[in-house]
Amino acid sequence: xxxxxxxxxxxxxxxxxxxxxxxxxxxxxxxxxxxxxxxxxxxxxxxxxxxxxxxxxxxxxxxxxxxxxxxxxxxxxxxxxxxxxxxxxxxxxxxxxxxxxxxxxxxxxxxx
Amino acid sequence: xxxxxxxxxxxxxxxxxxxxxxxxxxxxxxxxxxxxxxxxxxxxxxxxxxxxxxxxxxxxxxxxxxxxxxxxxxxxxxxxxxxxxxxxxxxxxxxxxxxxxxxxxxxxxxxxxx
Numbered sequence: 739x740x741x742x743x744x745x746x747x748x749x750x751x752x753x754x755x756x757x758x759x760x761x762x763x764x765x766x767x768x769x770x771x772x773x774x775x776x777x778x779x780x781x782x783x784x785x786x787x788x789x790x791x792x793x794x795x796x797x798x799x800x801x802x803x804x805x806x807x808x809x810x811x812x813x814x815x816x817x818x819x820x821x822x823x824x825x826x827x828x829x830x831x832x833x834x835x836x837x838x839x840x841x842x843x844x845x846x847x848x849x850x
Numbered sequence: 851x852x853x854x855x856x857x858x859x860x861x862x863x864x865x866x867x868x869x870x871x872x873x874x875x876x877x878x879x880x881x882x883x884x885x886x887x888x889x890x891x892x893x894x895x896x897x898x899x900x901x902x903x904x905x906x907x908x909x910x911x912x913x914x915x916x917x918x919x920x921x922x923x924x925x926x927x928x929x930x931x932x933x934x935x936x937x938x939x940x941x942x943x944x945x946x947x948x949x950x951x952x953x954x955x956x957x958x959x960x961x962x963x964x
Contacts, residue, residue: 769950781941781954793949829895836945838885839952841895
């Protein structure tokens, strides 16, 4: 299995532009998580899905952030418009059942 | 609300010695799971060890063991015989039982000295 696949690995964009981060979870995993990691705030849970349904999006910073999971093999996290304070590493993770979550390699986003 | 606290921003240990990384948690759930992850400088998140709240014995995985004290709500990670490759960030995490939410502590940066 290829593991959780995130794309792109690096993204540099200008303030005000739309950014879309993508995630392909491990086949058969029914939970998917999006996290944001910064030095100041650590690893924050943004949103998570069970069986493609958003369960808790209380961690989404503001309306500029949105996430979708149209099917079991794909999820997106969109930021529109992006701001410099959105610069961070964004991780996607998937999990089968209730045990450990498997993380992707992350997307390093820089908004200039 | 659930919360995970790691009070040690940074730790040093001499190679071949044991080290304990602290983790306390707060939850009103009776059933939950506790995890430790390692994040080396390359950035990936590596699962190390899991402890269920109803597990009576402390979890062990090779050189890693989890010192689970339920009454004190602590889940400390013990690394025995530290190696240079253990230098990394270590995160404690908790999963709530009902909806499966998974939250992380702030992390502890471990440096192993030769």
